[in-house]
Structures are given as structure tokens and as C-alpha cells.
Amino acid sequence: MRSVFTMLKDLTQRPKERRTRATPPLPAEEEWSKPLSARKVRSLLAKSSDIVFREFTLRGKEEVTCLLVYVDGLTDKYIIDNYLLKILMVDFNGEPQLSRVTVDNALDTVFKFLAPASEAKKIKELGEALDSILGGDAVLFFGEYPEAMVIGVRNWPNRGVWEPDTESVVRGPREGFTETLRTNTTLLRRKIKHPALRLISLKIGELTRTDVVVAYIETLAKPDVVSEVLKRLSRIKIDGVLESAYIEEMIEDYPYSPFPQIAYTERPDVLAADLLEGKVGIIVDGTPIALTVPVVLAQFLQVSEDYYERAMIVILLRFIRYLGVAIALLAPSIYIAVTTFHQEILPSNLALSIAAGREGVPFSALSEAMIMTLALEILMEAGLRLPKPIGQTIGIVGALVLGDAAVKASLVSPLMVIIIGLTAISGYAIPSYDLGIAVRLIRLPMMILAGTMGFFGLGLGVYALLIHLLSLRSFGYPYMSPLAPLRLRALLQDTFVRTPWWGMKHRPHLLDADRQKPGGKR
């Protein structure tokens, strides 16, 4: 009983403390902040076959034994061979620059005169050395000197910048994020060439040490949102982060809500647009999916193309999407309620036509709809993971052949097939996959409520859903804004409709009430 209440509490109230998974401290973790030593690095990494330890000698005033450590496959060997080892071992060995070199000044000399690398730095801690080596850089040790030099030589096979399959557009940029963090930040920086764009780096995951970048525009993002994002990220205790979804679940406000509270995108233009609205982006290494916070529900019904097409077209498209949500959520429930409880709502001709269609069907409207919906869900799940041609075949076989056979066998009525088909198609009109899943999830209880209590049950479901949605917050911002609390300007500017660009005189009311947008007519 208590757990039910706890769940109810979580559904309606924002948890004060973020849940984090406690991971026992790892042995390597204790070594992390110890002083640097080449021997220690070698002992920690020696057992890994992909780590290369290259020893060589610098012949100066003293002979200095150097150790170059890097991960095979993550570094550019051409640069290491030709711009580091060749210089230190061949070109300058015995030359005046090296004649004064001792163990104590070797690092400074190489750093200043002999390492033609744009990305180089000195380090003192063991953790920094491990992070650099395992992140793809090369680290050069000079004997047992307590400092080392990191040289940026990262290079690994990666995917090109392609158009993302999940967010394709008719009109708009064709580039998408990749699995490489630096490529993604580059794509973002290409969109926003302003010093106010801040990229703050973090490492999350005790074993994976995944690089995470928090991106925001300092002059637009609210400081409290930025600090809240950083606070929540810093509280995450987890072994590994392999996808941004790990972070999403760890930092969202209401873990038991079916509704997405953090938006994600694979498109740099979408992330840039979100940052221009004052939101905060989270880019995670190893995944092309970037997160943005805070969000409102209306955002999940908007796509990047809304801003690339003319305003009048967008108004129609948005109306269709809202209609799609309503149909996907409520169409089967309304059909069940009307045919089971409220036949009086139908004029006689329509009622007779529906009754004729249902003649001979042995199931109640609720059972009929449940069977059809479950069959549809199975079809969708089956088609999703199969290769494209087979997936399409499954869809056609399922929808046409099985549907037709079911109607002929009088297992379901023709109208029910139409309703479920319409519901499925409307579900695809929802641009956000996460919101679509939430709608599918809520559809089933709605159908049960409508099947047991008619419109009253439907009302119970709809109002409970509304109360839940109204109580949600994303990083402190009401999820249902600008509808409730009402922000009329935002509602009319860019929610159900979109004003033409010249009419968007203000930034979204949600995050930044008073600032004028430089694009609008004055």
C-alpha cells in the first residue's frame, strides 16, 4: 500500500533528491589523484594488449630515457612517427637544442622547442595521464620526472556526417551528429559563431569515463537552469554511460511519468535552435543523440521543418499533429464508449450502420479493440527490428491480409479495423518517438476506462492525465506552459500556430520573457 502512495507522490510531485546508482569504489579510482609516475602508468596499463609503450633515449647533457604511451587504434601513428619520434630521435638528436637537456629540464625543452603539436599540455596527476592515454592522446614521460606531456593525436575510424534517419526533412540541413563528441561540438560551433556559446566538459561513468559536454549560450540561458543541469550531472554515480539515455533517466524530474521530460535530437540545427531559445544542451561522447532541457509538452509536437517552411503551411501541419495526438489517444476509447454506453449520441442511420457492421461479432467492443490494438502493437514491434524489406512485408501482411481475414471471419467489425488503422496512422503523425510511445501506453487504460464506465470513465482518464501533465516540471519549468500557466504571447507566437519570422519579436516567454529577438520587425 505504501509503495502505491510513494508512486502516487512521485507522479504528482518533483522528487527532491535525484536517484543515483551507488557504485562501489574501484581500485583504480583510489590511484586516480596520486602523483604521476611512468612506472605506475606502466603497471596499471601493461596488461592491455592495445596499449603501446615506446621507449627511446634523448641524448643531451644527460641521457634521458623517455616513454611514449598511447592506445593503438585511437591515435594517428603518422603524426607520432613523423612529427614526434622522428624529430626527437633523428632530426634533433645531438643538436644544440638538446645539448643542455637533463632529466629535470627535458620536459620544458621538448614542450617549447621540439614538439610541433598545436594541442599539447603538461600534466602532474596520474588520473590526467590515464584519461589522456585512454581518451586517444599520447603521453610522453621523461624518466621518472613527476610531470609528463600530453600530445593531442586523437584519430579513430568514425562515421561521416550524414542525415539522421529518424529526423529527416524535406527542407533543411542534411547533417547529423555522429558518435564522436568533438565532431558534434564542431557542428554546433559552426552554427553558433559567438563567444557566448559555452561548452563545459565533464566526465561521467566510473568505468567508461565518458566525455560529456554541457552547451549553452551564456547570455540567453538562465543561470539557475545551467547550475541545476551541472548539479544533477555531477551527482550521477554509475559504472558506465554508453548512450545519452542513461543520463536522461538519471536527471529527469519524474522517473515514473510516461511522458518525456527531456528532448533529444540528432540534428545540429535543432540543438542550435534550442540553445538560441535559452535551453541547455547535453552532448555525450559515443552517441549521436544530444539532449536538451528544459522542455514543454508542445515542443514534442514541433519539428525543425516548422521553421524552414512558410508560416501558413506550418499552422496546418501543427493542427494535423495535434489532431493526430487526439485521435491516437482517444479514437478507440470514444468508439468503445459510444457503441457500448452512449448509442443515443448517434443518429439512427449511423447507429444502424454500425450495428450492421458489428452483427455476428462475438466480442464486446472493448475486447475487440484490445485484441486489435495488441495485434497492432505486436506488428509494429515485429516490423521495427527486421531488415527494411522484410519489415514492410510484415506490415502489409499484418494490416491487409490479417485485417481482412479477421473481418471476413466476423472476429472484428470493419469499423473497428478502420478505427484502429486510423489510430495507428495518427500515432505516426506525432513527431517525437517518446511522446508516441507515451500515447500508446496511455491508450490501453483509456480503452479499459471507456469500456467499463463509458464517457465518465473516459473523463476520469482524460482529467487524471491532465492533472498529471499539469503537475510535471522540467528543470523547474511547468511542462504544460504556455497553456497553463497561460503565456498568451508564447501561445500565439509559437505553440499551436507559428507566427512568420518577421512577427517573432520576442524570444520564447517560457525561458526569457523580456528580451527582444533581433529578427522581428520593430
Place this chain on the structure above:
Amino acid sequence: MERISAHQFTMVCAAVLLGTTFIPIGQTSVQVAGRDAYMSVVLVYGLAVPWGLMILSITRNHPGQNLLEVSAALLGKWPGKFLALLYTGVVGYLGILLLARVGDTFRRSILPLVPTAVIIGGMILLVLMLAWSGVENFARFAESVFPLVVLGLVFTMVFSVPRFEPDEYLPILENGVMPVVWGIAKLSSYPMEFILFLAGAITFVPREEEGRLKKGLWRASIFVAFIQGALTLTEVMVFGPEETTRLNYGLLSLGKMVEISRTVSGIESLFMLTWMGADVIKICALFLAAFWGIQHVTGWKKNLWLYFGLALLFMVVAVPKPGGTALALQIQRFAEWAVLPLAGCWIPLLFFLHAWKRRRRRG
């Protein structure tokens, strides 16, 4: 401390003031004022303004306190506790009666086979969920649902226009002004229900925006008066005064008669969904008010078990209530004999006492 905006205050005022009074208002007002009942309806909502302004005035010097706490400060601890107990009883029982009416309306109109306990149980669950989520959320709910309720009422009225019989409306004031005056007296408990809620909810409003609050109160009263007046007039013009007096739920009968383009015939069941939203707002407002009363008497803090217990009490008392005319009469009598005297006397008494004390302090 939860806070609502000045706009939300206006919407909450309008939503609670309208509440579910649009269901019985036609019958109740026409019983006394005849075909001129709409005039009484329009005028009676004006009462919300002076009483509301009195509450704003009394609490101006007591920031963060509701009227129960101010009463304790002005009248003394025990009279304050007694008033809070009375307040809790009145708002709580009114909430229970309205909850019982929800069960009755649904059972009589569109769900004759579903047990009343199921309907009341479902409704109280919604109320519990909304109340537990806080006043801020309640205000947002009112902000979202109230426009739908108004839209539903306007829709019903517009689709009733083809059935208007202008003869039913005339002659105007055939029995003089007195029936209109008696109509006002009869209906004056309706704005007082809202006033009792406002007495408790005043702690959550932004006091620094006093001007906007006053304007909001005016706007809400005028808007609700206009809507209710139009609805009463519609019922009179469609059914005539005699039939309106006889119909327990005249609005639902109006909905039953609508047919849209041979596709939807009786929008009654569809609009029951919208009226349900109004029910949730009104009952939740009274539920919250009852809780504030209990909180003042006992000093208990917000607690889910307490909410759950109160909801259970609401349900247990509401389920066995009789339906139909008996229930309508019970609600009417309770409003006239309990709600009206409490709000009608308590607030002016406090206002004058407060003004007198302030003047004496200045003197």
C-alpha cells in the same frame, strides 16, 4: 509556500464562482422570478464583488494568513477555532452534497446501470489527485478547464437557438420588480460558496498585485453573471418558465435536443465530460477549503493520509445520499441556511471589526 499568478486568480475566481451552479440555476431562479429570472441571475453574481473586496481588505494587513487565521487574531483563539470548525463543516458538507449530485446526474442521464458508488469513487479520486498536487496545480487546472466549460455552455446555447420561442420571453417584468428581487435573495448563496473558498485561498494570491486582483474579481463576476444569465434565458426561451421549473437538470435536457448535421445527435453525453471538469474544480475547491479549516483547528500539516481520510469521508457520506429532487432540495436548503448565513455574516462582521480596530489604533 505555493503562489498563483494574478491571471490564475481571475480564472480560479471565475471557475469556482461558476462552479456547477449552471446545472440548477435555471430551475432555482425561475421558480421564484419567473420568466425574468435571468435578471436576478445577472445581478446576484455582483454580490461576489463587495464580499471579495472585503476579504482583500481584511487580509491586506495580515500577509500570509487566511480569513480563519485573521478571525482568530481579531476575535480570539477559541471563537476563531469555533468559526474554523463551522467553516470546515459547511464547506465540507457542501462538497459532499455536490459530490453526491455528480453521482446522481451521471446515473440519471447517461449511466443508468453504473452504481453511484463507482461514479462517486472515481470522482473523489480525481479530486484527491488534484488537491494533493497543490493549489498551484489546482489553479492551472482551472485555467485549462474553465475555458472548455464556457465553450461547452456557449455551444449548447448556440445549438439551442433554432428551438427558441420568442413568446416565452415576453412580456418583460410582467409581475413587477419584486420577483427579480426575491430571485436575487434566493440565489445569493451561489456567490457565497465562492466567497467561502476565497476566504481560505487568499493566502496563495500575489498580494503585491492588489490592483490586478480587484480587476480580476470584477471581471470574473461580470463574466460569470453574463454566462449564467444567458443560460437561464436560453432555458426559458426553449422550455418556457413552467417546464424550466419542472426540469431538475435543464442544461442536460438542452444538450439532449442538439443534433449536428446527422452525425452527432445528443451532445448531452459528450458535454457531460466538460461538466465533469467543472465538478472537479468546484468539489476540489471545497475539499481544499475543508482541509484548510481542519488544518487551522488541529494544526496538522499537509499529509497524504489526511487527504486520503478526508476523501474517504466525502465518499462514505456522499454515496448513500438520495438523488433527484430530494438531493436538489437538500443542496438548496443547505446553501440557503448554512452557506449564506456563514459567509453573509462572518465576512462583514470581520470587516467592520477590522476597520474599527484600525481606526481605534489610529485614534
